[in-house]
Amino acid sequence: MTTILLALSTGAITAIIAVSVLALFTIVGIATFNALVTLRNQMKNAWSQIDVQLKRRHDLIPNLVETVKGYASHEKETLDRVISARSRAVSASGIEQQTRAESELSGALGRLMLVVEQYPDLKANQNFLALQEELTSTENRIGFSRQHYNDSVMGYNTKRESFPANVIAGMFQFKEGTFFEIEDAAERATPKVKF
């Protein structure tokens, strides 16, 4: 080995070193790029997961309203509010409009559940209990999908800002991810439903 090295001219040695360093940079660069792409895709997947769960909630509501109507037909106002909030949420377009409509829907559902408190027959109905479980689960799922989205954003942003990924990110225009925040104060103020 030493004999080979000594036989090479300094120019050749420099060339070899330069090529190896370049190769190393390229490999690290590619690996980092792929990592950023993976994290970004994860973020996008998490975002679409939120939409899936929101849609699930939309599909659940008509059945819920019918069941409640059977027992609490006097509560027309609350039920109508739920129905109209739902149709607004289904037809909303654009992130801000959607977020606002979904918050309104959450608020309307919360009020409906408070009203249901006064109807013990309804609360004992098997059908309604099953629907309530589905509703609880769907609300949880929406919450968890938003949580997971925020976690993915965190992971992506952290990687994007660290070295050496920040170099690659700058070169290939990896934009910063935005957190999902519920800005509507009304949703935050919605009473936590207690049964």
Next chain:
Amino acid sequence: MWEAIRDNHRRSWLLVSVMFGILAVLGFALGGAFAGDDGVWWGVVGATVLWAILLVLALAGGDDLILMTSGAREVAREDAPQLWNVVEEMSIASGLGGKMPRVFIVEDTMPNAFAVGRRREHAAVAVTSGLLARLDRDELQGVVAHEIGHIVNRDVSFMVMCSVMLGSIVILSEILLRVIVYGGGRRRGSSKGGGHPAVLIGGLVLAALAPILAQAIYFACSRRREYLADASAARFTRYPQGLASALEKISAQHASSREPSRALAPLYIVNPLRGMKAASLFATHPPIEKRVAILRRMAGAGYKDYDVAYRGVVGGKERMIGARTLARQGESVGVREPTATPDAAKDPIGRAHDAAEIVGRLAGLVTMHCACGVWIKVPQGSKRALVPCPRCGRDNVVPGVARPAETSPASVPAGAEHGPLQYQRRTNGWESFRCDCGRTVQLSPGLATSRVRCRGCGREIALVASA
């Protein structure tokens, strides 16, 4: 996510490398014992080959075997909606997303849960019926999150690899022991190291100590993965108190109907084997009191909070969570509110009944509630339309079976000629009314059919639901 898993593994890999080192040393010694100085490196190669073969066999063994031997039954969403929903929620929170694990129930009064799955796409989560009967929604969520944490952290494949390592070490130690004790003079043509007493004694010590040391490392790995799964569960649910109270409830149980095999113990959330000292060096799970204490002590729900709590409880400076995971996902995250539960679901007897009903349905039994309160279980596919209650003698209608009275008019009793009576239910609870013949007919809240037969005159009464 991949980085986080690799980082957490770094500390575990360190332990594993020590085990591999032991394996290599054993191979070295065996090679030397069999083939002299030239053979030592062949010995190392041979040890590695043995390990590789065992690993392939273990990995090919499969999850289905474990599920079958533990008596687990797969559930669909309709069978156990709450459990299914909880598993789906946790797979969303953990990032498994669309690739939800399969859900299984094991019929066992002892509450416990386990997860299998070498690859995240083919994972499965199993809970016992005893667990379903005892835990409320938040606690169930915590337990499921712990199991999914195992899946996401790839603990199953890790522990399989460790156990194969351990197995290989045990095998090689045995061989080395035999070679030293019985076959000392078998080598030829070697001048160095022959029957030299120091080498022999060294080999004996190695053969005796290696399995013990490897076992200690294996169990240390297992305990470490359990703590990490607890941390993951806290992070997914954002509610460490849920898992904490679940663990408390589980540890309070002592009765068990079936003790699973020792090999499966590390898979469970709580050590299912009785008679094992909780805090011994050879325990697969950390002591429950410590796990609960750490979870209850957490200020937030993130990995950093878990790490701080861990050091608070265990003392000392050892960090449980790897440094790079802390850098990536270590932010303090807030804890959420406990889930609101309907009053009906909080009742422990009701929960136990629900769990029993789920298990019964899985076993192919149809459950009916007699008006006197007795539950009657009938195998699915039975042709009998009416089943007399063992306590009060009432005929209960089996749902889904064609009633002979509707097909053969000859067997219709006298009272039915007047045509069916109509009765409108006032409530959904217990109700009784008087048939035309004077007999009181009682209706229970769980009555599924819309027609009942008066026991006195045999008249059919059609029930109309209360409006």
